[in-house]
Amino acid sequence: MEEGVTFLSRGKTYHLEAERMNPYVLTAGSAGRIQRLVQHLDHAECSKGDRGLVVVHGTYKGTPVSGVTTGMGPASCAIVLPEVIELIQGNGVLLRIGTAGSLQARVRPGHAVVALACIRDEDTTRALVGPEYPAVASFEMFPFLLSALGEQGFLSGESLWLGVVHTKSDLYFKEAPQFSPKGNELRERLKSYQRMGALASEMELSAHFLLKDYYTSSRRRILSGGILGIVANAPESGRVVPEEHEGLEGRLLLAGLEAMHALWMTQSGEANGCVGYCINSTSEA
Secondary structure, three states: OOOOOOOEEOOEEOOOOOOOOOOEEEEEOOHHHHHHHHHHOEEEEEEEOOOOOEEEEEEEOOEEEEEEEOOOOHHHHHHHHHHHHHHOOOOEEEEEEEEEEEOOOOOOOOOEEEEEEEEEEOOHHHHOOOOOOOEEOOHHHHHHHHHHHHHOOOOEOOOEEEEEEEEEOOOHHHHOHHHOOOHHHHHHHHHHHHHOOOOEEEOOHHHHHHHHHHHOOOOOOEEEEEEEEEEEOOOOOOOOOOOOOOOHHHHHHHHHHHHHHHHHHHHOOOOOOOOHHHHHOOOOO
């Protein structure tokens, strides 16, 4: 395994306070969302460290799954995810189950977005690589994610979307630029992303996708994807206010677990699929 970059304390990762990690990992900014995984897992274990970061371990239909709170924003995510990845033995899969605000009128609250890639409108990941390097999801995961979301009732082109998303490091002033002293600059920047077709705005996926590339080597493969539940309308005018949508979080969690299970089945050779070689391979794609 490559030399680790993270801190250890008494055999545990310093911030996450974990000593092991299953190869299929669901992440969320919300601690409550990760805690709710417990009701879907067999042999579930749940712990919370001094920083309030929740770690869950268990199995889903035999699939070894962990759940981890990353905290809010790319800065927190870029601390937690290296600890997660360095605890995984061999190949691993990261799947963010998050929420987002819409950037397109057709993408409405209650819909789901599968992230194809991220606009890196944040500074955290620039410590890893320059802004010209793209933050791209693992294409091998798309069939599993889209299928699992379809099973949860999301319809492609109606309530299920695949495309580029916007990752930001600030919530209130970038989603409501009229409140910022830099309002004109921020408003025009957001409009340019909308015009180019960005579907939604969120806060963590750029770290997921770039750390996936950083840790993938000739010796192991890390895959990363993201499912986003839309909780706010496109910011055409006025302030964006999140809405509650009954059952949305639960449907996303189940879709994430089912997608992980399908990936595990493919990897273990128990199901036919087009991506088994990508997950199992020890050579770079």
